[in-house]
Amino acid sequence: MRPLASRIHVLTGEGALSVFAHANELERQGKSIIHLELGEPDFHPDKPVLDAAKAALDAGKDRYCNVAGVPALREEIAAYLLRTRSITVDPNNIVMAPGCKIALFLAMMALLEPGDEVLYPEPGFPGYPSITRGFGGICVPYLLTEKNHMQPDPDEIAAKITPRTKLIITCSPNNPTGSVTSDAVQSRISELAVQHDLYVISDEIYGRIVYSGEYFSMLRYPGMAERTLIVDGFSKSFAMTGWRLGYTIAPPQIVPAMTMLSINSYTCVAEFSQYAGIQALRDSGGAVPRMVAEFARRGARFAEGLNRVPAFRCLAPEGAFYAWVNVADTGLSAEEVCRIMLEDAGVAAIPGAAFGPSARDFVRFSFASSMEMLDEAITRIMKVSPAWQSVVATR
Numbered sequence: 046m047r048p049l050a051s052r053i054h055v056l057t058g059e060g061a062l063s064v065f066a067h068a069n070e071l072e073r074q075g076k077s078i079i080h081l082e083l084g085e086p087d088f089h090p091d092k093p094v095l096d097a098a099k100a101a102l103d104a105g106k107d108r109y110c111n112v113a114g115v116p117a118l119r120e121e122i123a124a125y126l127l128r129t130r131s132i133t134v135d136p137n138n139i140v141m142a143p144g145c146k147i148a149l150f151l152a153m154m155a156l157l158e159p160g161d162e163v164l165y166p167e168p169g170f171p172g173y174p175s176i177t178r179g180f181g182g183i184c185v186p187y188l189l190t191e192k193n194h195m196q197p198d199p200d201e202i203a204a205k206i207t208p209r210t211k212l213i214i215t216c217s218p219n220n221p222t223g224s225v226t227s228d229a230v231q232s233r234i235s236e237l238a239v240q241h242d243l244y245v246i247s248d249e250i251y252g253r254i255v256y257s258g259e260y261f262s263m264l265r266y267p268g269m270a271e272r273t274l275i276v277d278g279f280s281k282s283f284a285m286t287g288w289r290l291g292y293t294i295a296p297p298q299i300v301p302a303m304t305m306l307s308i309n310s311y312t313c314v315a316e317f318s319q320y321a322g323i324q325a326l327r328d329s330g331g332a333v334p335r336m337v338a339e340f341a342r343r344g345a346r347f348a349e350g351l352n353r354v355p356a357f358r359c360l361a362p363e364g365a366f367y368a369w370v371n372v373a374d375t376g377l378s379a380e381e382v383c384r385i386m387l388e389d390a391g392v393a394a395i396p397g398a399a400f401g402p403s404a405r406d407f408v409r410f411s412f413a414s415s416m417e418m419l420d421e422a423i424t425r426i427m428k429v430s431p432a433w434q435s436v437v438a439t440r
């Protein structure tokens with residue numbers, strides 16, 4: 046047989062999915078597992094959202110539909126973004142996609158030529174470097190460090206910009222660090238993008254899950270409207286992971302490219318999902334603020350619990366639903382800590398290297414799980430922590 050396309054060999058998978066598979070295997074063998082590995086809210090959409098999907102199906106909205114998305118949904122998204130993010134978006138510049146990930150994939154496909162350099166946050170969503178390599182781009186990570194409170198360092202970004210840089214990817218709140226990029230830092234990144242004529246893909250999928258203060262979209266800064274592609278979706282903020290609803294907001298000159306890529310790939314997004322999306326955005330029952338308040342409560346308590354575990358160090362989560370824990374002081378690798386937690390304590394979490402090599406001393410826990418489960422996870426981790434306390438003692 047002839048070989049597969051070489052791009053396949055440069056793509057990488059996601060640590061969360063492989064830990065999930067291992068945890069499921071242990072569960073099948075009868076072990077009790079607390080799943081803190083996946084980035085999936087443990088909530089489901091409210092009844093009006095489900096009713097809207099059912100009504101859409103009853104009305105026969107199960108056909109091919111508008112490539113860019115149902116116009117009523119795109120208008121609702123524009124109204125939602127004005128209300129929640131203070132940005133004015135033309136509904137004609139929104140292209141729906143079956144999930145934020147495919148929006149990101151196609152946005153990068155629209156922008157990248159082989160040899161183009163892409164700056165992206167590390168630790169960060171594993172798709173950024175994988176997709177970059179898949180399109181022949183060059184990966185140029187900028188680091189989020191504890192020393193810098195997980196904020197990007199605009200000086201580092203400036204130093205890494207070359208004539209071949211085409212794109213900066215930003216993500217706030219960030220997966221896996223749970224950090225929210227400050228207005229000042231985002232403003233400086235936007236100035237760099239304008240100064241060097243770069244595109245920015247702003248991954249705002251966690252934009253609604255912020256625990257204090259105002260959220261600043263990349264579209265708020267001067268000169269950004271013509272160079273920013275926002276990717277967002279319903280998976281996290283509306284607990285709709287399986288509905289596969291996402292979108293790109295692109296500058297008008299890029300919208301035809303995004304539409305062309307939709308035509309050549311998924312054709313359109315499931316129409317009944319889109320009608321449910323309209324109801325989710327209207328959120329008549331206040332489900333989203335309730336969910337975010339609950340995540341805030343859990344995040345604060347879980348981080349406090351993790352900080353009680355010997356040799357664990359966790360910053361307070363500012364957004365998303367991840368606790369990012371430095372485990373270097375255990376004297377074990379993060380992989381070994383995760384193995385002990387999974388196999389001996391039944392707590393599934395992801396070694397930081399899944400989010401970039403510089404994150405090898407960290408572990409990501411998702412706290413999108415009930416408070417009881419999170420408390421139980423801390424109790425179980427405490428019980429197995431002598432495994433690393435003895436290592437610490439011998440050093």
Ligand SMILES: Cc1ncc(COP(=O)(O)O)c(C=O)c1O
Pocket residue numbers: 084143144145146147170216220248250277278279280286290291
């Ligand atoms: C930062 C980030 N971007 C994009 C996605 C993809 O989301 P979706 O379910 O909409 O494809 C995720 C999902 O984990 C994510 O964490």
